[in-house]
Amino acid sequence: MLSRLPFNKQKRVVIISFVALPLLLLLTFSYYPALELVRLSFTSWDGLSPDKEWIGWANYKEVFSNPEIFGVFKHNFAYFAVGIVQNIVAIYFAVVLNGRLKGKNFFRLLLFLPYILNGVAVAYLFGYVFDTTNGSLNYLLGQLGFGALSETSWLGSESFVNYTLASIGFWRFMGFNMVIYLAALQSIPGDIYEAASIDGANGWQQFISITLPNIYKIIELNLFLTVTGALEVFDLPFVLTKGGPAGASETFVMKILETAFQFNNYGLASAMSVVLLLFVIVVLSIQRFLLNGKGD
Amino acid sequence: MKKTYSLALVSVIMLTTLAACGGNNAETNNTSQTNNAGSGTATSEPGSASDISGELVFLTNRTDMIDKQYADYEKRFEEKYPGVDLKFEAITDYDKTLKIRIASGDFPDVVFVPSIPNAELPNYFAPLDDIQFSGDIHFKDLKAYEGKMYGVSSGGSTVGIVYNKNAFEKAGITELPKTYDEFLAASQKLKDAGIVPLASNFKDKWPLDTWVFDIPTLIGGDAAHQNKRAETDTPYTLDNAYGKSWGIIRELHQKGFLEADVNSTNWEQSKKDVASGKYGMYLLGNWVINQVIENGAPAEDIGFFPFPADNSGVAKAPLNPDFFYAVNKNGNVGAAKAFIHWMIEESGYDDFAGFIPTLKSKESKLPQLAEFNSFAPKFFEPVSPVDAATQIQNKAQLDQAAAVQEFVLSKDPQKVLDKVNAAWAKAKKDLGL
Numbered sequence: 001m002l003s004r005l006p007f008n009k010q011k012r013v014v015i016i017s018f019v020a021l022p023l024l025l026l027l028t029f030s031y032y033p034a035l036e037l038v039r040l041s042f043t044s045w046d047g048l049s050p051d052k053e054w055i056g057w058a059n060y061k062e063v064f065s066n067p068e069i070f071g072v073f074k075h076n077f078a079y080f081a082v083g084i085v086q087n088i089v090a091i092y093f094a095v096v097l098n099g100r101l102k103g104k105n106f107f108r109l110l111l112f113l114p115y116i117l118n119g120v121a122v123a124y125l126f127g128y129v130f131d132t133t134n135g136s137l138n139y140l141l142g143q144l145g146f147g148a149l150s151e152t153s154w155l156g157s158e159s160f161v162n163y164t165l166a167s168i169g170f171w172r173f174m175g176f177n178m179v180i181y182l183a184a185l186q187s188i189p190g191d192i193y194e195a196a197s198i199d200g201a202n203g204w205q206q207f208i209s210i211t212l213p214n215i216y217k218i219i220e221l222n223l224f225l226t227v228t229g230a231l232e233v234f235d236l237p238f239v240l241t242k243g244g245p246a247g248a249s250e251t252f253v254m255k256i257l258e259t260a261f262q263f264n265n266y267g268l269a270s271a272m273s274v275v276l277l278l279f280v281i282v283v284l285s286i287q288r289f290l291l292n293g294k295g296d
Numbered sequence: 297m298k299k300t301y302s303l304a305l306v307s308v309i310m311l312t313t314l315a316a317c318g319g320n321n322a323e324t325n326n327t328s329q330t331n332n333a334g335s336g337t338a339t340s341e342p343g344s345a346s347d348i349s350g351e352l353v354f355l356t357n358r359t360d361m362i363d364k365q366y367a368d369y370e371k372r373f374e375e376k377y378p379g380v381d382l383k384f385e386a387i388t389d390y391d392k393t394l395k396i397r398i399a400s401g402d403f404p405d406v407v408f409v410p411s412i413p414n415a416e417l418p419n420y421f422a423p424l425d426d427i428q429f430s431g432d433i434h435f436k437d438l439k440a441y442e443g444k445m446y447g448v449s450s451g452g453s454t455v456g457i458v459y460n461k462n463a464f465e466k467a468g469i470t471e472l473p474k475t476y477d478e479f480l481a482a483s484q485k486l487k488d489a490g491i492v493p494l495a496s497n498f499k500d501k502w503p504l505d506t507w508v509f510d511i512p513t514l515i516g517g518d519a520a521h522q523n524k525r526a527e528t529d530t531p532y533t534l535d536n537a538y539g540k541s542w543g544i545i546r547e548l549h550q551k552g553f554l555e556a557d558v559n560s561t562n563w564e565q566s567k568k569d570v571a572s573g574k575y576g577m578y579l580l581g582n583w584v585i586n587q588v589i590e591n592g593a594p595a596e597d598i599g600f601f602p603f604p605a606d607n608s609g610v611a612k613a614p615l616n617p618d619f620f621y622a623v624n625k626n627g628n629v630g631a632a633k634a635f636i637h638w639m640i641e642e643s644g645y646d647d648f649a650g651f652i653p654t655l656k657s658k659e660s661k662l663p664q665l666a667e668f669n670s671f672a673p674k675f676f677e678p679v680s681p682v683d684a685a686t687q688i689q690n691k692a693q694l695d696q697a698a699a700v701q702e703f704v705l706s707k708d709p710q711k712v713l714d715k716v717n718a719a720w721a722k723a724k725k726d727l728g729l
Contacts, residue, residue, distance in 0.1 A: 132557035156559020
């Protein structure tokens with residue numbers, strides 16, 4: 001039937017029918033819930049009752065004026081800081097494993113494996129590592145002769161609990177970042193390096209002048225993933241510390257869940273989600289602005 | 297030509313499926329609306345007891361009992377009521393999941409009451425006053441609204457010290473402590489014997505609920521303390537029941553009677569440690585006794601006595617309800633009521649779960665509960681929660697167990713209370729209560 005139609009019309013029919021289905025799915029399962037979220041954020045819905053009372057901007061005012069809510073963002077800073085280090089280490093490993101090295105596929109696999117593990121499983125695993133009295137880390141430290149250090153409460157110290165948790169994220173996602181960098185590195189043609197070494201450039205100069213500019217877009221992508229990951233971290237503190245000690249490791253997403261499901265304030269929780277979304281956009285815009293300014 | 301047909305066929309099928317989707321939606325909407333409208337009038341006349349038949353679904357949180365005890369329950373229940381087809385559906389994360397299903401307008405016939413205000417109970421559940429139990433039951437008024445009962449407790453539990461008798465023997469404790477000072481002395485003996493006196497499971501938060509709900513009841517001699525918070529701007533002070541209760545766990549922490557690092561506790565491991573005598577005691581509900589026994593302790597080694605919260609020497613204990621059965625008012629009400637009656641009177645579920653029976657006249661078969669009762673404790677039954685207190689607490693986003701954590705860890709506990717009170721007062725004012 002289609003073959004009788006003129007070519008342009010055929011093309012249009014094919015395009016529309018192929019695009020319609022994914023668009024329909026996208027609209028029903030992504031955009032409609034998102035819009036519903038925005039609508040709920042202006043109500044005081046308790047998650048159950050049929051009437052959703054419209055209360056205007058009150059929820060948003062609450063989010064920004066209550067330090068208990070907005071203040072937890074500073075806990076996310078640790079994840080961000082560790083995320084930067086994680087990217088540097090990932091580039092380092094990518095460069096090393098891109099060169100000539102015996103058994104490099106094995107090392108690649110080794111570094112990538114943690115990413116495959118389920119997040120909650122990873123959290124439980126590290127619960128045993130960081131346990132103060134029976135944990136393997138403190139046991140190791142004790143055996144190595146660091147008596148005082150081996151009694152550290154890794155998950156119980158308000159000052160560095162977030163860094164302890166972030167280090168687990170490091171262990172888990174470094175390999176993933178590395179694989180992305182590796183793919184980028186492999187797309188750089190080898191003759192550029194050849195030409196550079198003929199001109200007498202050493203390894204570091206090659207890295208700065210050839211490798212970095214070529215993987216710039218990928219660094220941006222990885223930073224994007226790191227920043228959103230840092231802002232939305234949830235599973236590690238939820239399983240390991242329940243936000244403790246005394247709320248020191250509570251993250252914004254945990255706060256959202258608590259607000260919705262423990263305090264039955266779905267309206268406020270929706271507003272918090274919208275704020276988180278906006279926050280991610282703002283941080284990413286800043287990051288893009290800074291990186292592009294440098295890049296061009 | 298063939299192509300034309302198949303294409304036409306495909307489009308017809310797609311269109312009909314789409315149309316069917318839409319039609320379905322409209323239909324369910326309609327039915328739920330009519331149901332709502334209809335039941336508004338139907339609630340006034342209690343469901344007639346004669347029509348006990350049809351399918352009956354019970355939504356339970358005990359995933360572990362599916363195909364085991366429940367298979368037996370189903371057989372016995374259907375023997376008594378041959379017309380009923382009883383089904384069990386077990387879910388985890390019960391409260392959240394059930395609330396979502398209730399919000400969708402379609403949920404099983406018998407469920408456990410979710411955490412909603414009592415005033416909303418009549419919107420979803422049928423009144424259960426006409427179930428004829430063989431005697432008085434506990435917690436009759438807790439899930440009631442305007443004089444009608446909407447929930448029947450599946451069992452009760454009390455809170456006290458669950459202890460390892462071997463550990464006590466090893467530490468040279470010959471007599472169980474009856475006052476707070478004796479309790480401290482016993483703890484010191486345990487500590488000197490290299491045993492961690494009390495497993496608090498501080499990190500996990502929920503075990504601290506005891507200090508929020510139960511111990512203040514014993515100290516104040518009043519179970520309504522959570523409700524009375526609604527009447528004041530400063531519900532948490534150092535010299536009231538909360539301050540005293542939280543002060544006890546703070547003192548235990550400072551004297552080193554809790555785990556070495558309270559921020560790094562492990563609930564599953566602690567059960568094994570209490571069972572083996574590495575830890576001496578728990579301050580938890582009697583439900584934990586069976587779990588300790590499952591983790592390797594001989595049943596006769598585990599004992600249970602009331603927690604001496606003060607030096608009066610009078611044994612006191614709270615009596616707390618477990619989940620409440622409720623009946624979907626749009627479901628199979630008659631059979632559901634028969635099922636609840638059967639669960640309470642005949643199933644034996646209370647003994648299996650280690651509950652204090654809901655029927656006041658029934659005795660528990662658990663030996664530890666017998667030991668507990670030998671202290672002749674004065675039991676405090678809870679009062680039904682006042683919505684105002686819950687509202688303020690939700691508005692203030694107050695997690696009391698987290699506040700206990702902060703209180704215990706902080707150098708200046710008064711500051712923690714000030715912070716909590718300030719949030720409380722602000723929420724109270726914002727709500728206009």
